[in-house]
Amino acid sequence: MDIGRLLIIVGALLVAGGVLIKLGVPLGRLPGDVVIRGERSSFYFPIVTCLVLSVLFTLLMALLRR
Numbered sequence: 001m002d003i004g005r006l007l008i009i010v011g012a013l014l015v016a017g018g019v020l021i022k023l024g025v026p027l028g029r030l031p032g033d034v035v036i037r038g039e040r041s042s043f044y045f046p047i048v049t050c051l052v053l054s055v056l057f058t059l060l061m062a063l064l065r066r
Helices: 003-023 047-065
Strands: 034-037 042-045
Touching: none
Parallel strands: none
Antiparallel strands: 034 042
């Protein structure tokens, strides 16, 4: 894959992600994401969001390879 095609794909992914966020898709606030709140601090780990994005990117890359 040449660098030009790769840059176009990355740019399209960034634009698509921006559109999804602008439309109000709750990425980062899905059920199953770990949130631990204490008195003075909080810990947040979006495990389900990471899994969903990983599956989507894997499917996208599999489609682009064909």
